[in-house]
Amino acid sequence: MRKPIENRADISYLVHQFYAKIRADEEIGFYFNMMIKDWDTHLEKLTDFWETNLFAVKKYKGNPHVAHNEVDEHFNEKITSNEFGIWLNYWFQTLDEHFEGENVETLKRRARKMSTFLYMSMFKHRQKESEVPPES
Secondary structure (H helix, E strand, O other), rough: EOOOOOOOHHHHHHHHHHHHHHHHHOOHHHHHHOOOHHHHHHHHHHHHHHHHHOOOOOOOOOOHHHHHHHHHHOOOOOOOHHHHHHHHHHHHHHHEEEEEEEEHHHHHHHHHHHHHHHHHHHHHHHHHHHHOOOOH
């Protein structure tokens, strides 16, 4: 039965269900499984992120742009919009499976924007990295 997203417990459930799908995905799961060593801590941090994003509480501490740029560097700048599309599809699917209401639409909209900003940030970061002159 679907319900509205009303609190941190709902966000935590969403994050856990979503990342179970991501981790199992053959096309993008390895990005996450290779980089994240402590899943419990990471899922808690992501719950903080989405709770902050949706309910305007000040729990999240971190910089998603820096984190994603580091992951992109680690994988030799191979991340494309395709990976972000897969990520978004799982996000939408998980939201629709378990929840309904205005907050679902808000989280879809914000994830769509966030994925665009993160991908553009990685693209700009790649350009800056290529402009750095080699050390002699």
